[in-house]
Ligand code: HEM
């Protein structure tokens with residue numbers, strides 16, 4: 001088949017560009033350690049509030065500057081909707097929903113995950129600067145969707 | 156094979172349309188679908204105003220007779236992403252197939268059936284949405300419950316495209332029987348490839364609606380699995396963007412070059428690009444689900460690679476189309492490295508709209524690569540970055556191209572001259588400026604964490620995001636786009652109802668080739684073979700995923716929260 005010289009040159013360039021993109025992603029994942037959320041187990045939304053750890057939502061101190069925040073996302077609030085941690089903490093958010101799909105994006109961090117009925121969602125963020133970090137529900141979950149938000153207060 | 160630079164026409168001979176290939180009983184459903192597309196664009200577009208102004212705290216859904224912001228957003232999504240794009244493609248690609256194969260479509264029943272299913276599907280979905288029984292946005296994620304009529308309506312819209320797909324395949328087969336041993340004419344070929352890809356892509360949503368959502372909404376199934384349903388949705392939900400794009404590509408590749416007086420670089424590259432789109436479009440859906448909790452990470456990585464593969468034919472498109480434009484600009488006397496650009500017929504609204512659409516698509520494509528880039532997706536997923544991105548792709552690269560196409564298509568079909576050419580030119584530029592401001596605003600706000608599909612104007616956290624200025628840009632840009640849409644409909648109505656009768660019928664603009672089909676490997680015409688490869692890739696991308704995912708987590712009854 002006939003491929004013109006210009007065409008060939010451009011196709012090689014295009015392929016190189018894409019390979020470069022993949023290399024960038026690999027560096028981000030393997031060197032900088034930025035990962036996408038992985039499966040963290042399943043849970044039945046109909047019995048969520050009696051299933052550990054979701055029977056006791058809230059912040060847990062795991063020691064060594066590590067915390068776990070167990071958060072229920074329901075139409076239309078997060079429970080709890082505010083947690084406080086000291087500067088330098090690493091917080092793992094463990095989320096689930098008893099009703100429809102919700103979302104979780106924590107501004108100023110890389111934490112971003114869908115909260116889907118039946119699945120446990122988990123993301124981790126480190127807080128090196130004091131301040132308030134807003135989190136919001138970013139999936140449509142009914143007419144009160146825009147009321148769903150929460151905060152991490154870092155002191 | 157020997158090189159030849161002798162121009163060849165696409166249709167493999169006659170440059171003038173052959174008598175008798177356009178049948179009245181096939182033309183009316185084509186025109187009818189075009190009308191449906193424009194109605195979708197008009198009503199869906201008006202909702203855009205309410206969404207754009209909502210960013211700056213002007214909450215006006217009540218003024219638009221909506222009960223919630225989200226009811227309006229559902230209309231916007233369904234009418235623009237499904238009705239407008241599906242009907243326009245059905246009409247446009249069917250027409251080009253007739254011209255490309257120089258024969259009527261194989262089945263009049265199917266083309267009329269496509270019109271009726273599109274119409275009935277629209278009416279059912281519209282009824283459900285307007286009565287607030289389907290405020291589930293155009294993604295209708297379970298366990299949000301919509302009326303069964305909504306699912307039925309959506310299914311009919313898809314069935315309409317499948318009837319068109321079948322008709323195109325049958326038309327190609329009939330042509331082959333009439334022309335044994337000849338190359339499939341390119342203009343017909345690209346349309347068939349588009350619809351064959353789409354047919355494979357619809358499997359996900361068809362299974363989703365028929366085996367899950369419809370019986371579940373009727374109460375025959377008590378529960379469903381929302382995570383698995385999302386897998387099925389996005390199996391279709393990514394390739395759908397290629398289904399939106401490919402008709403625009405057809406125009407960019409094969410029609411616009413003629414409109415600017417250039418030739419297509421080569422037959423081989425066009426066929427290769429479309430075959431690659433057929434092969435790689437479908438097995439990519441998980442890049443919409445990088446942050447879904449229930450999906451094995453290894454499968455997300457597999458889809459990362461297939462997604463990057465399907466970028467390749469789009470980059471080829473950039474080259475080939477640019478080369479054809481340069482050919483045209485130089486033929487018109489353009490000199491120097493970039494001098495040809497100014498020589499392009501910028502006074503022709505059909506050309507200008509499509510050139511601007513292409514320009515915007517460069518940014519749309521670049522932001523799309525950001526979305527697709529795995530861990531980078533953490534920063535942007537479901538933020539307003541995403542609507543910023545796709546208003547530059549489907550919202551402009553496709554929509555403004557369709558508008559540009561209609562500037563010759565409507566005169567062609569009605570036999571009336573395009574009226575208000577300056578208005579039409581202003582329309583294209585206004586959209587261009589509008590979408591750039593809009594996208595700049597949405598993208599910046601998204602990077603600050605502003606969520607998409609949220610009534611920001613009513614959100615208690617609006618001032619905590621500090622995207623005030625960006626949201627103003629979104630509002631201003633969006634308003635300009637809506638005004639541009641208004642100008643468009645003035646031009647259309649003026650042309651249809653007040654246009655001067657053309658003394659000579661128009662021809663569909665079809666470009667010539669610098670290097671014709673004789674240079675192309677015949678393997679590229681073996682549609683069945685490439686379809687099989689596409690199926691194998693889909694199997695590799697989805698069967699391990701489903702096996703790793705099982706058993707189903709069927710835990711969600713329908714929930715109505717709107
Ligand atoms: C006429 C000018 C337009 C304006 C002002 C506009 C504005 C908007 C805005 C602000 C959003 C985000 C809403 C939110 O996330 O809460 C949106 C969403 C969307 N737009 Fe547009 N838009 C326009 C035209 C178009 C066109 C032409 C298309 C496609 C052909 C389109 C397709 C969509 C889709 C699919 C969504 C997503 C809906 C969803 O998230 O459920 N829009 N639009």
Ligand SMILES: [Cu+2]
Nearest residue numbers: 102137141148
């Ligand atoms: Cu929510």
